[in-house]
Amino acid sequence: MQNQSFITEFIFVGLSQDPTVQKILFVVFLLVYIATIVSNMLIIVTILCSPALLGSPMYFFLAFLSLKDAGFFSAFTPKMIVDSLYKQKTISYKGCMIQLFAGHFFGGAEMIILTAMAYDCYVVICKPLHYSFIINWRLCVILVGVSWTGGFLHSIIQIFFTFQLPFCGPNVIDHFMCDLYPLLKFACTDTHILGLLVITNSRLICIINFCLLLLSYGVILFSLRTHSAEGWRKALSTCESHITVVVLLFVPCIFIYVWPSSSFPFDKVEVVYIILTPLLNPLVYTLRNKEVKNAIRKVWNSLLALFKEK
Template sequence: MQNQSFITEFVFLGLSQNPTVQKIVFVVFLLVYIATIGGNMVIVVTILCSPALLGSPMYFFLAFLSFLDACFSSAFAPKMIVDLLYVRKTISYKGCMIQLFAEHFFGGAEVIVLTSMAYDRYVAICKPLHYSSIMNWRLCGILVGVAWTGGFLHSIIQILFTFQLPFCGPNVIDHFLCDLYPLLELACTDTHIFGLFVVANSGFICIIIFTMLLVSYGVILFSLRTHSAEGRRKALSTCGSHIAVVVLFFVPCIFTYARPPSAFSFDKMVAIFYTMLSPLLNPLIYTFRNMEMKNAMRKVWKRLVVVSDEK
């Protein structure tokens, strides 16, 4: 079946039609985006410039996760922020497909990275004597490759199906970004089967992986009974951060995709959470109680200050 789309562009309704509200949201979102990119890039640079951290699989995955968060946020935020300055918010058909691809590509890769981080913590806490032999650099490289490949396959499947949808009538999307369900509402055909496919390909995958991650962290926490008080404290601190990030990522994902297509008024609020707030909060969660990261950041900062003074 060939694509029968006659629509060359879509029009976003955005978050609000009120000019005053749009100006306030513009300032807030711009600050949030700058903080998101800044925070995640600080983590990436700190880990890359700290051999002790880069030599640890946990921090290697954390740097990768921060990079993905910066990319994920950049797929929407710049367009979303600029749109707040315009009365008519449009995106080309091609631009909409690119946005859709980027969301699911980086989101799919992030799911696999979070799973890899959970496995890393499981091996570190439950099999400490075998940690270095199991979590070697070959496995880390394979897991990163799996993340990129998995994200690409998940995304390309969504895009190929979306390309089959004919858009020949209304082109107004009641949202601030291109996503699967808002597009389904505009298609000039019965989208019931495609809606079920989205639930299966995105929603159920999120539920299954989220459940697996919670079970794995449950096993990790249960195994801490045999550890010393100091070991327990350190492991709980690390796992607490990981669990918080997993919940922040998966709960909005499950709410958005693990249900039949229907318009909820707070869908846009949930979308703000996973497109803007989750990538912003991840670096804060991982560094707030992590002394190793804080010390590494201080060292990198001192090194930069010394270099700038020498110039």
């Protein structure tokens, strides 16, 4: 089937049409974007410049998680910032497809890397004596490669099926970004089969990774059943940051993509995890982790000393 789209651009309704609200959104989105990119890049630079952190698989995964957060955030937010300055918010057909691909690529890869980090937590708590043997660098590289590959396959499937849909009007989307549900509503053909395939793809990557996460933490909790309260506290403190990040990402994802669309009309709730999750992830890992905070302080002091020398 060849793409028969007659639409060359889409028009977003956006979050608000009120000029005053749009100005506020511009300031908020811009500040949040700067804070998110800077905080995630700071984590990546800190890990790369700290041999003690870079030598730990957990922080190796964290560096890639921050990279994916920055990529996911950049897939949507710059366009949202620019759109908040204009009354008419347009995006080309190709731009819409690129945004859809990038969002699902980084989002899918992030889910998989979080699942890999859950496995890391499981080995740390349940098999500590065998940790260095099980979580070796070869496995770390393979898991990161699987996350990128999985994200790419998930996203390319979305694009392949969405690209088959003919969009011949209307082209006004009551949303602030290109995503599955809004686009399916405006296809001028029967979208039952293609729509089912597209939605199933998103639901599967959410459900499979979420089930693997639940399995990992279920095994962890089962292995801790004979431990004292202090043992529980120490063990779970190892993965509390990861659990927080999982909740921030998967709860909105499940409501948006797994929840039946007919009973969940609040598409714009996506702004919560698009804006907040990439911003909160680095804060969660730094505020709750003394090693990361100490490493950031050392890197910062080194940069200041280098700057003073110049």
